[in-house]
Amino acid sequence: MTTAAIIVAAGRGTRAGGDLPKQWQGLAGQPVLAHSLATFAAAPGIDRVLLVIHPDDRDRALALGSGVELVVGGTSRDASVRNALEALAGSGTSRVLIHDGARPMLTQGLIARLLAALDHAPGAAPAVAVTDALWRGEGGKVVGTQDRTGLYRAQTPQAFHYDALLAAHRGHPGGAADDVEVARAHGLDVAIVEGDEDNLKLTFPGDFARAERLLKERRGMDIRLGNGYDVHAFCDGDHVWLCGVKVPHGKGLLGHSDADVGMHALTDAIYGALALGDIGTHFPPSDPQWKGAASHIFLRHAVEMIAQHGFKLANADVTLICERPKIGPHAAEMRRVLADIMGVDVARVSVKATTSERLGFTGREEGIAAVATAALVSA
Numbered sequence: 234m235t236t237a238a239i240i241v242a243a244g245r246g247t248r249a250g251g252d253l254p255k256q257w258q259g260l261a262g263q264p265v266l267a268h269s270l271a272t273f274a275a276a277p278g279i280d281r282v283l284l285v286i287h288p289d290d291r292d293r294a295l296a297l298g299s300g301v302e303l304v305v306g307g308t309s310r311d312a313s314v315r316n317a318l319e320a321l322a323g324s325g326t327s328r329v330l331i332h333d334g335a336r337p338m339l340t341q342g343l344i345a346r347l348l349a350a351l352d353h354a355p356g357a358a359p360a361v362a363v364t365d366a367l368w369r370g371e372g373g374k375v376v377g378t379q380d381r382t383g384l385y386r387a388q389t390p391q392a393f394h395y396d397a398l399l400a401a402h403r404g405h406p407g408g409a410a411d412d413v414e415v416a417r418a419h420g421l422d423v424a425i426v427e428g429d430e431d432n433l434k435l436t437f438p439g440d441f442a443r444a445e446r447l448l449k450e451r452r453g454m455d456i457r458l459g460n461g462y463d464v465h466a467f468c469d470g471d472h473v474w475l476c477g478v479k480v481p482h483g484k485g486l487l488g489h490s491d492a493d494v495g496m497h498a499l500t501d502a503i504y505g506a507l508a509l510g511d512i513g514t515h516f517p518p519s520d521p522q523w524k525g526a527a528s529h530i531f532l533r534h535a536v537e538m539i540a541q542h543g544f545k546l547a548n549a550d551v552t553l554i555c556e557r558p559k560i561g562p563h564a565a566e567m568r569r570v571l572a573d574i575m576g577v578d579v580a581r582v583s584v585k586a587t588t589s590e591r592l593g594f595t596g597r598e599e600g601i602a603a604v605a606t607a608a609l610v611s612a
């Protein structure tokens with residue numbers, strides 16, 4: 234039995250506003266769509282995932298990574314679903330789950346309930362019973378009440394036997410609100426499965442804040458720790474750059490960039506906490522544009538990555554290892570500069586130093602080493 238998930242994401246999200254269609258806007262550090270894609274990708278019983286996109290969004294969709302099959306959508310939701318169903322024709326698909334890309338909060342539990350329900354019905358869809366009183370309104374006044382008995386709020390994913398839903402779509406004139414409407418027009422029974430109050434559809438701008446709150450609650454506290462280590466050799470010169478501060482010294486530090494060993498270690502600690510490689514991954518030394526570059530460019534990039542991945546910096550600790558120059562007189566300024574670049578309170582940034590008791594390359598004053606730790610917490 235082959236089961237495909239179809240995520241419809243070809244709409245323009247006009248009611249939600251924003252610079253991008255709602256399904257491509259950021260939510261907890263990722264595009265909205267990435268949340269439901271990840272849930273389907275990890276769900277037992279789901280064999281394929283098709284993402285239905287607007288032609289303008291192809292590059293964004295490709296950037297989501299491999300494993301997702303792209304289908305171009307139509308000018309209405311039901312046309313978008315139909316395109317994906319047709320793309321599956323002849324593939325041996327037996328069951329399909331149709332999901333709004335604008336509903337990032339779906340759970341594997343809901344997917345499992347729907348698949349189980351398909352054993353007993355050609356269609357199954359989640360819904361939440363209406364619990365509030367219902368009114369009719371006119372001109373800002375209540376003009377009547379509506380019996381709420383037997384009323385439900387429809388959600389997605391909506392699950393069907395594939396052949397039956399394809400036939401239903403082929404026979405439908407268009408204009409349906411959802412696939413349950415299309416299926417019922419074709420005479421299919423659709424079982425109501427317990428929905429999830431949190432499985433909201435992002436429709437208006439305010440819905441993003443609610444989804445963000447719910448996702449944070451669901452994830453709980455996530456803590457990431459990274460370490461960084463760097464060494465630069467001394468060369469001729471009259472100053473060194475350490476943690477963003479120009480320190481007068483009888484030698485300079487040799488490096489492709491400004492050789493700020495402390496800032497490099499800190500930058501690598503942040504990349505490490507996010508499992509994003511190191512400075513060389515993002516700013517290859519083979520690339521001449523980074524020759525002599527100020528290291529705050531690297532640190533700023535790493536800090537941008539923190540926010541993009543849904544974290545914030547809890548604290549950072551840098552230790553410089555050298556006999557000279559003496560760091561103590563500059564440590565407060567170094568902390569201030571680093572905190573400023575990272576946009577955090579200076580109390581969250583520590584810079585300290587140690588000698589290596591004249592042992593090793595730092596003891597022989599051949600160079601300076603630095604180690605750093607960065608702790609990130611979910612934002």
Ligand SMILES: Nc1ccn([C@@H]2O[C@H](COP(=O)(O)OP(=O)(O)OP(=O)(O)O)[C@@H](O)[C@H]2O)c(=O)n1
Nearest residue numbers: 241242243244245246247248308309313334335
């Ligand atoms: N031509 C369309 C229209 C809608 N959808 C998708 O259907 C889902 C539910 O639709 P809705 O919330 O109405 O999204 P939009 O049409 O994008 O929103 P709006 O009506 O505010 O423009 C969304 O994931 C949307 O991307 C689609 O794939 N193709």
Ligand SMILES: C[C@](O)(CO)[C@H](O)COP(=O)(O)O
Nearest residue numbers: 333387388389410411412434
């Ligand atoms: C399919 C749906 O999500 C069910 O609630 C909904 O009908 C689609 O969104 P729209 O706002 O009605 O276009």
